[in-house]
Amino acid sequence: MSVFTRSDRHRVAVFVRHGVLPIEAGIVHRLFGRVRGADGRPLYEVATCALEPGVIGTDSDSDLTLNVRHGPEALAEADTVVLPAAEEDYGERPHDPIDPALAAALTRVGERTRIASVCSGAFVLAAVGLLDGCRVTTHWMSAGYFRAMYPHIDLDPDVLYTDNGRVLTSAGVASGIDLCLHMIRTDHGAATANQVARNTVVPPHRDGGQAQYIKLPVPAPERSATARARAWAQENLHLQPGLAEMAEREAMSVRTFTRRFREETGMSPGQWLTQRKLDLARQLLEGSDLPVDRIADRAGFGTGASLRQHMQAGLGVSPSAYRRTFRGTANAESAEP
Template identity: 50%
Template sequence: MVHQVAVLALDTVIGYDMAIPPQIFVEATDRNGDCLYKVRICGLDRSPVRVASGYTMVPDHDASILAEADTVIIPGTRIEGPRRHGVLPPEIGEALATVPSHARIMSICTGAFVLGAAGILDDRPATTHWAHADEFRELYPKVALNENVLFVDDGDVLTSAGLGAGVDLCLHVIRRDHGTEVANRAARYCVVPPWREGGQSQYIDRHIPDHGTDGTAPTRTWALGRLHEPLDLATLAGHARMSVRTFSRRFRAETGMSPGTWLTRQRIEHARHLLETTDLPVDGVAERAGLGTGASLRQHMHAALGVSPLAYRKTFRAG
């Protein structure tokens, strides 16, 4: 069945954010070329909605379509109550109350403020645009905010960082629903990378001295081609021609995570790709991904994804 996606545009909506879901999800097709998602944009009613970049949009639908949705997405918005006062307007609360209990809820950029005001993010991990992280924390202290990542997947509630990170989140959802092949095909058509390395921290506006070609990026590229090899911190620092301490500090400044965390994440992603695209046994996948044994791979996948390698392969190879 076609997955129903409803995008709720709230005045004043960020036009770029609003346009991402219909563009990305509509390009997700099965092997017969049939669309896997139907995306509709709505307002609280069908009145014109102001767009932050200087025009007005007239939605084809009102909020009644939220009751039919499998996924509801709140794009970035400058709406006063959630953005400035931590208050959810009653009409938005009423609209969100109609969302089915089985539905997935997502936000792009400052759409997270709406979910925060609705209490949906209480005691959950989440992200939003790095430039608004401080005000978000002040308004919604119950949320475990992490502005260093591109998106956060907390199962039935997902949030993305600013603007273009909405593309990353939508592709992640397609990958989660239907596997790498479908997500890569959608990304290729939209001429965007299917997966961006690193997190939002690399975009945060802060003073970092210009080190020319002395950054850790060449070493990260080098490591990605050697995930099956033993790569400890000293080896990575040696390739970068830095001390371990300097390399660790620079690496975290550029990616928002430690070298060990980054390396484990890349190995898990490579293992997922191998599980989806090859018939290698679990031990073979673990070895090629640099995770050692099948037992180690199972432990890492349970921690990161909540499923075993065989369950993951069964789901996504079938998809």
């Protein structure tokens, strides 16, 4: 009997283990479960599975357990598999071999199935060879263990998530939200992901390259040293705001503004501006029939060639290909000069 009841929906399996962090499993259900098409129809079906169905202890299992209905057969049926962290990932003997039953279960995952880890779930994917040749991340506190165990894998402990196509990884708990929204955005576009984020009351987009850990606390907006400049730039992307103009709005030198900006956002002003421009361009490609040159101008890229270059570098697609994917318009090619 099939684990999933609907063949017309993208099937997501959340593979949990004893000691699972409940919030990480819940994130997947909450976000994917909120995605609706234009007709209100759910676009994903989510099922939780484990090595054996039944009660699964969490990292607070004296107080909270999960009653999991499905076994590893769900992995073979899924279009996307998400592996949350478990308490065992943080053991004092990080070189212990992976449980053979766990390794065997993961062989059920199809070769074309998308698979993603949250936090230290990356250790399991690495142990079975799924991260070989990939750029990956995990929680920054586990980076030393990961490097000791898998020195051949390209680990970047400073980013929120990585996307290698089929295989994705994310850092700590909150970055699991970012990763799920990223997958939804990849599947159905920015407008759909933004609506899910609004419904869940979380930020709609944090770029995967954003720093995991900002050394100084992020200040409240009213006390932020760069908030006014960011708000102004966001509203005036068509004017192609620059670093000097933003610093002037906060009455700071460029050097001081750049330092404070990175402390508050975890990225440079240039990186932040490029991301905001790409966000606006994607929204206009999805929600308007404007030609690419007009979109490039409104988003602050200046020319269609510049927009194409940035989209290819940041997203791996051209504006016309992005529009075709997320709008399905027959005249997408004609909209791009």
